[in-house]
Amino acid sequence: MSDAITAAEFTAAEGTDDWRVLERSAVAKFATGSFGAGLRLITRIGVLAESANHHPDVDLRYETxxxxxxxHDIDGLSRRDLLLAREISAAARELSIEAVRGEL
Structure with missing residues (x-):
């Protein structure tokens, strides 16, 4: 049984306001304000990804x-992506890091 979901299902799900579906991926950008805050967020993302055994691509810049x-196994979005996205957004909020909505 596949856990595939559509872009519309991802977007309509609770807790995905920070995220945009682009092609077959979900993408979010977070305004960290500093390299150090970005490292703290990435550390949290790493822990979440390892726990879920589902690993996102992460791009660290000075302020984002x-x-x-x-x-990759289904070449699209799955419930695993939805759950991880929610957890990443929650981790960012806990670190007082806001998503940059509408800009990717």
């Missing part, structure tokens, strides 16, 4: 972190 998640 961009995260892209997709399920």
């Amino acid at each position: 972190v961009t995260v892209r998640t997709t399920s």
Whole structure:
């Protein structure tokens, strides 16, 4: 049984306001304000990804972190991406890091 979901299902799900679906991935950009804050967010993302055994692509810049998640085994979005996206957004909020909405 596949855990594939559509872009519309991902977007309509609770807890995905920080994320945009681009092609077959979900992408979010977070305004960290500093390299150190970005490292703290990436550390949290790493722990979440290892726990879920589902690993996103992460791009660290001086004042931003961009995260892209997709399920390579199904070449698209899955419930695993949805759950990880929610957890990443929650981790960012706990670190007082806001998403940059509308800009990717």
